[in-house]
Each structure stands twice: as C-alpha cells, then as structure tokens.
Amino acid sequence: MTTPTASKKRKSEGGSTSKRPAKQPRQTLDSFFSPLVLAPASSSNDDDRKMVSLNAEQNAILRQVVDEGKNVFFTGSAGTGKSLLLRAIIKALKKKHAKTPDAVSVTASTGMAASNIGGMI
C-alpha cells in the first residue's frame, strides 16, 4: 500500500525543484509536539503491538504490570518508547479487564501528556 509520504516523494523526485509541495493538512498540537507518534497509534482503536513489536525491555515491563500486577516506575531518555509502552500497557489492561471497564483508569499530569497516551483532555 502506498502511504501519503511515499507518493509525495515520488512526485518530488520527477518534478521540477522550483514547484512548491502540495499543501499539507494542518498539524494538530499533539502531532506537533510528538511528531514521531503516528496518528493510528494514538487513535481509540490503536494496537501498538500490531504496528511495532515491543522490545524485550518493554515487554518485561508490560508483563510485570499486566500479568504480575506490579506497580512500576519506568523512565528513559526522549524517544526511547515510554509512551508507546504505556499505550500498550493500557490496551493490555483494558483487554484483561474487558468485563469491568471501570477497573482501568488512566491519568496524566497535563492535557498534552493525556492526549499522547490516548486519554481525554
């Protein structure tokens, strides 16, 4: 399947360099501040583990939370996959507690942080 990005590249490869690129859709604040997080990954029916596989470290943390019920604090440098892991944990917990949806609540310290993990603002 051709992505919008791929088709844009093809156009610019063959065309004159003086032409302006086609008008891009406006960025949301969320995508502006988190440009590496793809829109499908933060939509309500996302499945991060389908789009990218968690690495061993991320998987170990997910298992501790979801399977062992542990309280964890995970941190890391920018872009190391904390948000992606958190979305995967939230999704796995919601799946595990599907019969009691109120069992899973997600909070964040700012609206931007909530938006990044699929929360409401």
Ligand SMILES: Nc1ncnc2c1ncn2[C@@H]1O[C@H](COP(=O)(O)OP(=O)(O)OP(=O)(O)O)[C@@H](O)[C@H]1O
């Ligand atoms: N296991 C993985 N495999 C492939 N890509 C990954 C993996 N984990 C994270 N990524 C990708 O790395 C990028 C950064 O991930 P993410 O936004 O979760 O990092 P972060 O630690 O929350 O960053 P920040 O601290 O800047 O908010 C994203 O594009 C994400 O899809």
